Amino acid sequence: MSLLPVADALKTIIDAISPTKNEVVPLSQANGRILAHDIAAVFDQPPFDGSAMDGYALNATDGQLGAKLEVVGISAAGEAFDGTLTTGQCTRIYTGAPMPKGANAVIMQEKITRDGDTITLEDDVAAGQNVRDKGNDFALGDVLVGMDTKLSPFHLALAAAANHPTLQVRKAPKMTLVATGDELVPPGATLQKDQIIASNGFGLTPLFTHFGADVKDGGIIKDDRETLKNELKRLLDEKPDILVTTGGASVGDRDYVKEVLEELGVDLSFWKIAVRPGKPLMFGTKGKTTIFGLPGNPVSALVTGTVFVVPAIKAKLGQSPQHMVVQLPLTTDMSSNGPRQHYRRAKLVTKPDATLGVDPNMQSDSAHLTSLSQSDSFVVQPPLCKGKAEGELVDVLIMPWAVS
Numbered sequence: 001m002s003l004l005p006v007a008d009a010l011k012t013i014i015d016a017i018s019p020t021k022n023e024v025v026p027l028s029q030a031n032g033r034i035l036a037h038d039i040a041a042v043f044d045q046p047p048f049d050g051s052a053m054d055g056y057a058l059n060a061t062d063g064q065l066g067a068k069l070e071v072v073g074i075s076a077a078g079e080a081f082d083g084t085l086t087t088g089q090c091t092r093i094y095t096g097a098p099m100p101k102g103a104n105a106v107i108m109q110e111k112i113t114r115d116g117d118t119i120t121l122e123d124d125v126a127a128g129q130n131v132r133d134k135g136n137d138f139a140l141g142d143v144l145v146g147m148d149t150k151l152s153p154f155h156l157a158l159a160a161a162a163n164h165p166t167l168q169v170r171k172a173p174k175m176t177l178v179a180t181g182d183e184l185v186p187p188g189a190t191l192q193k194d195q196i197i198a199s200n201g202f203g204l205t206p207l208f209t210h211f212g213a214d215v216k217d218g219g220i221i222k223d224d225r226e227t228l229k230n231e232l233k234r235l236l237d238e239k240p241d242i243l244v245t246t247g248g249a250s251v252g253d254r255d256y257v258k259e260v261l262e263e264l265g266v267d268l269s270f271w272k273i274a275v276r277p278g279k280p281l282m283f284g285t286k287g288k289t290t291i292f293g294l295p296g297n298p299v300s301a302l303v304t305g306t307v308f309v310v311p312a313i314k315a316k317l318g319q320s321p322q323h324m325v326v327q328l329p330l331t332t333d334m335s336s337n338g339p340r341q342h343y344r345r346a347k348l349v350t351k352p353d354a355t356l357g358v359d360p361n362m363q364s365d366s367a368h369l370t371s372l373s374q375s376d377s378f379v380v381q382p383p384l385c386k387g388k389a390e391g392e393l394v395d396v397l398i399m400p401w402a403v404s
């Protein structure tokens with residue numbers, strides 16, 4: 001049976017996804033969320049022409065080096081000067097304070113000398129100098145942050161300045177993650193002969209959470225057909241947006257996940273992808289729930305989680321499902337590839353000339369977690385690609401933590 005190409009599998013997944021609904025959250029909970037509407041300015045910022053410096057407000061027609069001006073008042077933030085300046089007059093003014101009427105420039109206090117209520121300018125002053133015009137930052141009606149933006153601390157500071165105490169964001173997709181396998185025990189257990197620590201969830205949960213999912217731990221299910229069926233039925237009945245299983249995906253006599261999902265009414269779209277690692281990935285739907293059966297091998301689970309499940313989460317959030325892929329030069333030779341698209345563990349490298357390169361790890365055992373832990377990216381090597389030499393450009397899928 002020929003294996004499904006990665007691009008076809010991704011298209012099938014994305015076509016099956018519909019975005020989550022919206023919810024309103026306070027700004028304090030909006031970081032990293034996906035904005036579900038445009039944020040518009042409901043007033044001008046600053047709301048008045050104001051000073052950008054501590055100094056003296058004057059009219060630039062009086063602003064010649066050596067000119068002497070009379071200080072007739074003070075304009076402070078929150079306490080504007082009410083009068084109107086006439087020729088030869090100025091006011092004391094502080095940063096952020098409104099410009100007095102009749103003034104159109106501010107000279108910094110370091111550039112005058114003061115004697116009683118008289119200042120002497122030690123520099124020429126041009127109209128507009130050190131003045132922030134009304135609406136200079138944003139003006140009524142401006143779109144400040146566009147719908148579908150992933151909100152950063154910088155966006156939130158702007159939303160707060162624009163007096164939006166709450167925002168509508170996409171609801172986090174509800175996910176359930178469950179491990180299958182008789183040999184699995186949680187970390188901290190005293191390991192018996194033949195037991196393995198269930199480690200996959202400890203990588204997958206923060207991976208999915210990072211991309212905006214709300215992940216529930218569905219525990220570990222034994223490789224017993226009836227138990228598996230009962231437990232998966234119970235979890236499907238909770239109608240999560242996405243259900244992810246790991247393990248039991250292959251062709252062994254105890255790999256029941258596929259047939260049990262089908263018995264439970266899951267419409268399986270595919271099983272077995274031309275991807276390395278991760279070949280026995282399965283994908284299907286039941287009602288509003290999207291189901292991924294990931295292979296149990298730890299690197300296979302984390303690679304398929306990255307390559308196939310993360311785009312589904314992004315699509316649920318109304319985001320482009322694309323991975324962050326850039327072209328970078330290899331810092332070492334890379335061997336040829338077989339018929340499956342290979343996501344080679346790799347590490348970004350800053351070269352001596354301060355440009356970036358990528359160092360592929362030649363370890364391809366899908367149970368070898370140490371090599372994965374030393375990686376922050378994957379070289380995406382297409383099927384049947386010949387080997388590549390140091391310096392040649394390759395596609396690199398960058399994990400978010402590689403750049404922070």
Ligand SMILES: Nc1nc2c(c(=O)[nH]1)N[C@H]1C(S)=C(S)[C@@H](COP(=O)(O)OP(=O)(O)OC[C@H]3O[C@@H](n4cnc5c(N)ncnc54)[C@H](O)[C@@H]3O)O[C@H]1N2
Binds near residue numbers: 200201248249296367
């Ligand atoms: N005859 C064939 N055998 C296999 C094939 C094949 O095509 N023909 N495919 C291989 C490939 S490729 C993969 S990948 C694996 C996937 O197998 P399963 O999904 O059935 O995984 P398991 O057998 O359940 O487990 C494999 C391995 O991973 C460990 N594991 C499982 N769950 C976890 C977990 N939550 N945390 C940590 N480790 C876990 C498990 O103990 C096994 O060691 O099949 C090949 N076989």
Ligand code: MOO
Binds near residue numbers: 295297
């Ligand atoms: O696809 Mo498996 O993950 O190659 O070992």
